[in-house]
Amino acid sequence: MKKLLILTTALVATGYAASAQELNIVSWGGSYTVSQVEAYHKPFTEMTGVKINSIDADNPATPLKAQVEAGNVSIDLADIELSDAIRLCDEGLLEPIDPAILPPAPDGTPATEDFVPGAIQDCAVANIVWGTVVAYDKTKFPGNEPSTLADFFDTTKYPGKRGLLKTAKRTMEMALVADGVAPDQVYEVLGTDEGVARAFKKLDSIKKDIVWWEAGAQPPQLLADGEVVMTTGYNGRFFAAEVGEGKPFGTIWDGEYMDYDLWAIPKGAPHLEDAKKFLAFSTDTQRLADQAKYIAYGPARKSSNALIGLYKDGKTEMAPYMPTNPENMKNPIWTDPTFWADHDAELAEKFNAWLAS
């Protein structure tokens, strides 16, 4: 046993020694993580010499919360959604972030004015604005392409399997909008029992045709493999598949679901100072504009828009693919972070019960 303890000690000690000068960053994986690696991680490592370990999660907020609550934090920085940023901050699981560490825009506008409204939170800073949209396989609907959320739920006119995100959030709102609820009234409706029942009823109408997905990289894959003919998913992923890989995908921008992704630092992060440095670095004007070169998400700073150029292939204009393009933003659902901070647990429970029934 003594030998074992020594062995254990040695292994633990080496485990600790190896963790100097690095950052563990959790994000959503796939082409989104690739865009962050290219635009943020590589230049940061070059500048500071800090090695960055990029970790994938279905939703980075969940391992973050689990780690802080279990008292075993290895994450330094996580890319999370707005409602999670507010909720986790409320629960004291995140480090507060002083906006003063954020660099001003090139023309001197202070960061607090340069970021789009709501992008700077007490414990998190946004890097992108992104949309959840429906994409479809063009080859399956020649001459009769779907164009609205209602078409997504119409399996007689557009037969075939549908891919849907296996969470209450986003899925239920999109069902309601497809059912005719105006996007700005979605949360009013979803706040009532009748509204919840209405969303489930709409989902029931296609339940037998649904293939559920969980990780952001799955929907383009399901679509490309022919497992589904239409699926919800993150617009930047579809962009990467459509433009980057030449897949015959089309996008339904009607009822796109808008959200921020924010950087947040968990309480007890092992490399707090470097994490803050990285956060300030990656949300400066140039870095946010650079990211848009790799994936079609809107930068969270106004000053970045002017710097967005062409896609990395050197010929594709990014604008038509941006979720923030006015052409695409005709009927958007803006996420209500406080609604979800308060109702996530309850609706998730109902959603799971509905799934199992």
Add this chain to the structure above:
Amino acid sequence: MTDATSQMITTADGKPLKAALAASLAVRRRRAFLLVAPLFLFILISFIVPIGQMLFQSFYNDTFSKNAPALVEWFSTHPEGSEIDESAYAALAADLAQMKKDRTAGEAGTRINYDVSGTRSLFTSTARGADKFKPPFKEAILQVEKKWDNPNVWRAMRSASSPFTLDFYLAANDLTRDESGKIVPVAEGQAIYKKLMGRTLMLSLEITALCLLLGFPIAFLLSSLPMRKAMLLMILVLLPFWTSLLVRTTAWMVLLQSQGVVNDLLVWLGLVRDDHRIQMMYNETGTIVAMTHILLPFTILPLYSVMKTIPPSYVRAARSLGATSWTAFRRVYLPQTLPGIGAGGLLVFILAMGYYITPALVGGADGQMISNMIAMHMQKTLNWSLAAALAAELLAIVLIFFWIYDKLVGIDKMKLG
């Protein structure tokens, strides 16, 4: 008796033989035990204790009680049925103010939310202005949030004011308490766990039956072939056994997906139209097929080792006495294989009950098992106490079958390969 003891046989050095034998037996027992002790301790510390600690959470949850000391105090001095008066609201206000300072309103609210849905926001929104409350507190608080006069919220807080609770076992059985504290089933749309437990049992049963059905002929074939040929075929059984679980699951995903090999074959054979490919994955079918494949060797091996010991002369005798081959098989051969059927069937059933990886990958929504729900509460909703309660129930079922296995087969008879 006295006569016998007085003429006791003694050893050379004068000790009574009985005592000497007992002493030497004790020494040997201690030695045997000492050999086992290191491993036993190791398993105890690295395996049994962690599971015990996890299960402890199923009836111990202090996230509310540790953050609401004033309310805990109020509940302990005011028995059930007391009026929720100003003093109660004063305690609530004091706790909420402290929660705001410590940022624990979410944590405490989450605990009550498990019991009464929708109360988490009650805590967070009220706590936001809690440092400014002035007496009378009842009015001040009700002005911010009307829902605080819901007796069910107070009932839930009373119940959570003790860290020891059975609430999570109730939840794990689709039960809850009404306002008077009576145990009632949850609303129809929210019942989920009993159904899931039933489905887990059902799926395990189906998979066990399939494994026995497919395993029996193979084991019989292997036992009736000459040794060398049997060994060759045995490799076909053992190779899957030695192949990574993830590899086999991946292989089934490749075979079963709608653009996969099986569907392609069916289309090519003209059995299925190209635009009506069969959905075999992301549903129950996927789980059953893949798990049957993965667990099949666990029935074949015990069946084979039992069948090998059955002398063929019994069946021959039955035939010579006029039994048809079917009767001889049913009345003479089959009963002798029962120990193998029991061993293989029970083992597969026990292993299937706890499966997680395969259903998670190929199960879709309706091929999920109870393990997947435990994982979800562990990793996503972070309702660890409920996860622990579900785990305790699953563990209890598995241990019952393990006990049956021990009674019928004997754990020391377990064999691999």
Add this chain to the structure above:
Amino acid sequence: MALPVYASPLERLWHYTYLVICALILLFLIAPIIIVIPLSFNAEPYFTFTEKMLHFDPSGYSMRWYDKLVTFGMQNPEAERGAAFWWDFWHNATWMQVTKNSIIIGVCATLLSAGLGTVAALGLTRPEMPFRKQITAVLISPMIVPIIISATGMFFFYSGQWLPIISLSGGVHMEWGRLAGTYAGIILAHAALGIPFVIITVTATLSGFDQSLVRAAASLGANPRTAFFRVVMPLILPGVVSGGLFAFVTSFDEVVAVLFIANHDQQTIPRQMWNGIREQISPAILAVATILVVISIALLATVELLRRRSERLRGLSPR
């Protein structure tokens, strides 16, 4: 199994039907494992046989997915394949890192479980062992308890800060550490999961062991130590090795405990496969699968040889 000469035509018919059924079941067992091998050489990113593959057109096959395995995660995947390329591969390629982890964790866990397990099996098979049945039940339990329960239990336990460690950073001093997110944590977890296999195989070997051999050795003047190392050990060694192989395979194939207690430093092959299957299931996964199938064939062959050797040594060889 030959058909008796007195079999009726109906029985003959049934006999051949039965053989066909058996062939189909064996096909069910083996086909999924074999099918991934050719598909991993697919030139297209599909999971099914393309026209070209079916016509054995060489252009339908390629090594591109194996190439992707090599380059995935490297800093300069496009570099020329010289020393620098392979240095990069050794240090940065994702699949290389997870392979190293799988081997380190697998070997350490195996040594631990085989060592402790063999000693315990020696005690368990002694006739005077007290509480044998109860203790065996406890030792076998890691195999029976659903893995999700074991893994979550370990997650909480290993997250606790109770491990005394000697830290070398900033002068030697002692501090409290935790096992979650360390190699030691995963090794202990995997050792616990592998122990039932060692116990089962080694006790099976020992139960066939002729105790009179030890007495014979003793009567010829060997002390217990000599008797153990010269007589017992060589005879039970095949059992120990195959038990160890089982334990190694258990660790090599384990993903749930890794999901719960490892952090990014200790990702293993199955953990990376889990990622790959859930995220982008490309034929690269099939390339990994193919390599693993080849490894399992090698392991199976080893165990088979060991078993035969053991039976020969104990005079139980078939016919």
